[in-house]
Amino acid sequence: MASSFDFHNQRSRLQSFLTRFSTDSLVAPDPLTDRTLVAVIFILTFIAALTAGLVLFGSAASARWQALLSSEVTVQIRPQPGRAIETDLNRAADLMKQVQGVTKVRIYSYEETMRMLEPWLGQSTSLGGLSIPRLIAVEIDPDAPPDIPAIGRQLAREIPGTAIDDHRTWTRRLATLGNTLVIASAAGLILIMTATALAIVFATRGAMVGNREIVEVFYFMGADDRYIARVFQRHFFRLGLRGGILGACLALAFLALFRFVVAGSDGLRDMFGFGIIDPLSSVGLAIVIAILAVALFVSMLASVVSRMTVHSTLNRLV
Amino acid sequence: MQVHPNRWGGELVRFENVGLRYGAAPETLTDISFSILPQSFQFLTGASGSGKTTILRLILQSLKATRGMISIFGQDTAQLDKDGLTALRRRMGIVFQDFRLLDHLTIYENVALPFKIRGRMESSYRAEVIELLKWIGLGDLIDAKPPVLSGGEKQRTSIARALVSQPELLLADEPTGNLDPVLAGRLLRLFAELNRSGTAILIATHDISLMDQIKGSRRLVLHNHHLQAEG
Numbered sequence: 046m047a048s049s050f051d052f053h054n055q056r057s058r059l060q061s062f063l064t065r066f067s068t069d070s071l072v073a074p075d076p077l078t079d080r081t082l083v084a085v086i087f088i089l090t091f092i093a094a095l096t097a098g099l100v101l102f103g104s105a106a107s108a109r110w111q112a113l114l115s116s117e118v119t120v121q122i123r124p125q126p127g128r129a130i131e132t133d134l135n136r137a138a139d140l141m142k143q144v145q146g147v148t149k150v151r152i153y154s155y156e157e158t159m160r161m162l163e164p165w166l167g168q169s170t171s172l173g174g175l176s177i178p179r180l181i182a183v184e185i186d187p188d189a190p191p192d193i194p195a196i197g198r199q200l201a202r203e204i205p206g207t208a209i210d211d212h213r214t215w216t217r218r219l220a221t222l223g224n225t226l227v228i229a230s231a232a233g234l235i236l237i238m239t240a241t242a243l244a245i246v247f248a249t250r251g252a253m254v255g256n257r258e259i260v261e262v263f264y265f266m267g268a269d270d271r272y273i274a275r276v277f278q279r280h281f282f283r284l285g286l287r288g289g290i291l292g293a294c295l296a297l298a299f300l301a302l303f304r305f306v307v308a309g310s311d312g313l314r315d316m317f318g319f320g321i322i323d324p325l326s327s328v329g330l331a332i333v334i335a336i337l338a339v340a341l342f343v344s345m346l347a348s349v350v351s352r353m354t355v356h357s358t359l360n361r362l363v
Numbered sequence: 364m365q366v367h368p369n370r371w372g373g374e375l376v377r378f379e380n381v382g383l384r385y386g387a388a389p390e391t392l393t394d395i396s397f398s399i400l401p402q403s404f405q406f407l408t409g410a411s412g413s414g415k416t417t418i419l420r421l422i423l424q425s426l427k428a429t430r431g432m433i434s435i436f437g438q439d440t441a442q443l444d445k446d447g448l449t450a451l452r453r454r455m456g457i458v459f460q461d462f463r464l465l466d467h468l469t470i471y472e473n474v475a476l477p478f479k480i481r482g483r484m485e486s487s488y489r490a491e492v493i494e495l496l497k498w499i500g501l502g503d504l505i506d507a508k509p510p511v512l513s514g515g516e517k518q519r520t521s522i523a524r525a526l527v528s529q530p531e532l533l534l535a536d537e538p539t540g541n542l543d544p545v546l547a548g549r550l551l552r553l554f555a556e557l558n559r560s561g562t563a564i565l566i567a568t569h570d571i572s573l574m575d576q577i578k579g580s581r582r583l584v585l586h587n588h589h590l591q592a593e594g
Contacts, residue, residue, distance in 0.1 A: 071479075073467050262463045265423055266524075267453030268480045270445065 071263075072280040073256055082248045083288040086241060090292025090343045091299075093237045094336040098300060100230040101335055105328040107223030114212040114219070118193055120181040123206040133204045134179055140200060141183050146191035149184040241343055242350045245285070249277060249354040260359070274355040278348050285347025289340035296336045373437065374398040375532050375563050376422055381431030383417065392417060393588040395431070399532065399565060404558045406574045407567040409585030415567035416460065418585070419534050422565075423457060424448055436531070453481065456525035456562075458535035462517045464509040470496065470520050471505045477528040492527060499523050499553070515542045522550060526557060533557065535566045539573055551576055 120137055124130050134152050141150045153161075158179055185191060197209035253260065263273050307313045376399040383392040392414050399405065407415050420426040421433060424440055433440045435451050443451070456477075464473050471492060472479075478488040496502055499519050509517055522538055533554070539547035547570075555577060558564050568574065574582060582593040 071465070071468075071476075073465065258463055259465055261425065262459075262465070262476075263480060264425070264449075265452055265455075265457045266477045266480050267449055269449045272480060 071259070071276045072252060073259060075252065075255060078248065078251060078255075079284055082244065082284050083291070085244045086285055086288025086343060086347065087291040087295075089237050089241045089244070090289045090340055091295045093234055093241075093343070094293055094296035094339040095299065096230050096233050096237065097335040097339050098296065098332045100227050101328060101332045103226040103230070104223055107219050107226070111216045111219050111223075112187060114216050115190070116185060116187045118183045118185060118209055118211045120183060120200065121178050121208045121210060122181070122204065123178045123208075124176040125206040128205070130179055133207070134181060137200055137204055137207060138181055140203065141181065141196070144191050144196055146186050146189050147183055148186050149182075151182045153180040153182065155179070238343075238346060242346055245281060245347045245350045246354050248284075249281060249351040250358055252277065252280070253355065253358050270356060270359050273359065274352045277355045278352040281351035282344055282348035285344040286340075289343040292343070293336050293340035296339075297333065300332060300336070373401060374434070375401055375436055376565075377432075377434040378418075378421070379432040379434075381421065381428045381433060383414075383421065383426065384429050390429070390588060392421075392590075395590045397583055397590055397592055399563055401531070401563055402558065402561055403581065404555070404564045404577055404579070405566075405581040405583055406577075407565055407583045407585070408569055408571075408574065411569065413585040414588065415569075415585060416536055418590075419457070419536055419565070419567055422532075422534060423452065423455065453477075453528075454531045456528065456530035456533045458518075458522050458525045458533070458538045460536040460540065462509070462521040464517055464520055464524075466509050469506050469508055470501055470512070473509070473520055474523045474527055476524060481528075488527075495523050495527055499550075515546055518542055519546075519550070522553070526553075529557075529560075530562060532563045532565070535564070537568055538566060539568070539570065544572075547573060548576060 120141065122130060122133050122137060125133075138150045138152055141147050155177075158177060159166075162177065193209060193211045197207075200207040200209060260273055263276070376397075378395050378397050381392065381395040382390045384390045395418065407418060409415055417426065421428055422435065424433075424435070424443070436454060438447060438451060440448075465476070468476075474496060475485070475488060475492045478492070479485075493502070493505065496505055499522065501516060501519055501523065504512065504516065509520065512520065518538065518540075519542075522535070525533060525535070535554070538554075539550055542550065551573060554564050554566065566573075574580065584591045584593060
């Protein structure tokens, strides 16, 4: 089948496109200013990328902790005069096993309970026989959770001194912490982007003043404002992209280091969950994409801000 | 943009009672009236500081007259918008006294700049630019950059850049100021040839011998802020 693709025409269009946009070299390079701007954008991109990553990581960790807390409730039985606490524990455990939505019930032994108290009471053997509240860990199906308050009321009726804790206070606090983290990080991102934009405004104005005679030459040769703006826009997009890529690379390296540290620490791995920082997991991938998106956004910000600055400065300059 | 011939019948430039002052200072140019016809050749002369460059800047509209009327290619400049001004400037070529070359570009790129600004593909003008550079004696310096050139080579590059788009009106500010007499004569012949091919020329200079080389050229003499036409 004959192809309808007009190679010559397409090549001409491509050449025309390249001619139109290959204007980046027309701004005289100023190594000191350019390098300084790249360094500023690099640092700000690194901070912004880390902040974006922190938002995603914090949200995911908060959600993980909330899920863990929501999938378990604790039944607490306080010793009551005239009642055998072991009997009450077994009775409460039996009742919990019969509740729909409960997947696992485990009574903490007296020794396990004492070990939990060791940080406060120490390992004194003289405490043997101390009357202490006992706990039952109850795992529940988070997708079909039972009516915890109703169960609590039933347990309290049948076994005096019984209370049930569904960790609601902690999940609420974690949710508040997560939301606060997201809002604070978003505000931080806005401030960083504003600082980046201001740095680009100053750099663009400086470049325009430094290239004042060149801008005038462009005008006399028939360039319009749009062309001159495009020349500066390309220049600053390239500088922004360079700084953005460097910042993103450092942020990714930082992420890799964090992953390495978490992978080597049982405590951190249990706390955060290894899946969160694995680049192949959904959250890990989202963090990597967010870091790259920040770099691209900074480049585009540099491009747009420089274009606007050129348009607002041209009338005063020439 | 459509350019309509004005009531003076196709004059490229017309100044009528133009005055220019900076702030509250006395006028630096007073009642300047002259016109430039198509295919004409004129020198603008006067002592240093008499306002030759200022008149060129008024034609290029990088300065606005304080009073009077300036018409360029039949357009009243008082009524020009930015796009209209851009269109007019594309019909002119300018040779700066201080060259105004882009130091980070090669000679070829500097001369090709008017084409690049107009969005033309390089393949459509490359041969033309190289031919002009060879003709003007810079064929071996195509890839050189201005900082390594002599004053004369920079001046020739500046002239080539002004000529390359074959403007209807060429403005030159002391174009031979940095050249030896032989090269100055050669460049003047280049201007004359360009003039014969249809380009009107206005050269600002204080070099009397240069003006004597072009027979039949008109002289616009600036003296005491006024302009007097001779020839």
